């Protein structure tokens with residue numbers, strides 16, 4: 001296979017946005033308890049935050065963290081988890097059939113966010129609750145003092161307001177599994193009125209309306225139209241959620257998951273623009289792709305407990321990722337970058353233990369899954385502007401998407417440093433790609449760094465015992481001559497070439 005790519009500094013899609021590299025911490029399974037928070041762990045600080053997880057969070061290059069859910073937020077009473085810890089009630093978490101001990105709440109999360117250097121993205125409960133409770137939480141977080149909830153925060157030891165900018169108006173309200181699930185009309189009204197009232201408290205906030213929980217929902221498209229028709233003036237973003245997995249051994253379709261993500265973004269953008277035209281409005285609504293990942297939902301680890309069993313922090317959704325999963329994660333990041341004109345924020349779901357790049361052993365070590373690497377390297381290396389590429393690639397037949405190009409790629413260019421970085425996935429199941437990049441407009445570049453993640457066995461998974469033997473390796477085939485870059489990309493691989 002041979003593929004040709006032409007890059008030109010003039011083909012700018014938009015800026016590389018730091019918020020593309022967000023993740024997600026939900027009160028789900030072991031994401032919070034024994035994930036980011038484990039008092040008594042040998043690396044834990046005085047607040048009980050695991051130091052090894054803080055370090056890996058920084059290394060992952062996380063920008064924003066969405067919190068506290070997810071399905072969890074739709075039954076959450078945030079006030080349960082502020083103030084003296086010994087007075088906080090234990091509650092049933094209906095979303096994950098667990099017990100929520102409430103020893104970790106918004107103040108602990110904000111302290112953790114500050115320590116890990118991430119921007120918080122807060123979600124309010126529009127499942128069992130409504131406008132008033134959202135306003136109370138916003139007042140607790142963002143108002144300096146002199147009113148009940150702001151003074152409660154100060155009484156709890158936090159003098160200065162957090163001034164959280166990003167707020168999600170509920171979670172996946174289109175999903176019948178959601179506590180307080182709503183029709184599009186029901187949700188649209190409460191989201192619009194909650195947004196309007198929240199802006200009266202703090203006009204600086206940025207608001208995300210719930211879009212669809214997947215593009216395969218029967219209400220997809222019409223949901224966005226109905227919700228945006230009602231909320232358009234009051235919100236900044238509409239959310240999108242997507243999870244992919246290899247189904248029935250169909251690796252070729254799985255490797256082409258970013259085709260679906262591209263289509264999803266295009267459909268939501270078109271719907272938002274249709275509402276804009278119909279409502280004769282100027283502003284544009286952007287997409288917050290605030291849940292995306294590989295997730296094997298049918299596996300036993302994803303099934304919540306049942307009956308009288310309401311455990312605290314059970315093992316849930318602890319998917320172990322292989323090399324092909326990491327290639328798909330890299331490819332989905334390529335799609336998010338390629339759509340940077342429309343996708344202004346995104347969150348890999350989730351950060352620790354729950355469908356996560358970082359895993360922990362309770363009382364033991366933290367380790368990196370395969371998917372950690374493409375995320376960390378893309379976050380570290382994508383800077384400046386995203387460039388649209390002209391790609392000539394062989395195609396591969398897939399059951400789900402028909403013919404797809406085997407090469408999935410995007411480039412970023414930093415006008416300040418001159419760095420040109422190419423991210424490339426070879427979706428072929430069997431063939432290597434001889435990549436040939438026409439660097440016109442970028443004379444005199446050299447290879448600064450080239451790495452590839454691949455393995456003869458693409459089902460190799462990292463474990464606590466061996467999380468290092470398969471990791472991105474230098475790609476020594478990468479060369480530049482006569483203003484053309486060339487590199488060999490093995491089948492089922494993800495690569496980063498910095499020039």
Ligand code: AHR
Pocket residue numbers: 026028069070071072171172213291349350
């Ligand atoms: O990320 C896991 C779950 O997936 C979230 O709680 C929910 O929003 C989505 O369905």
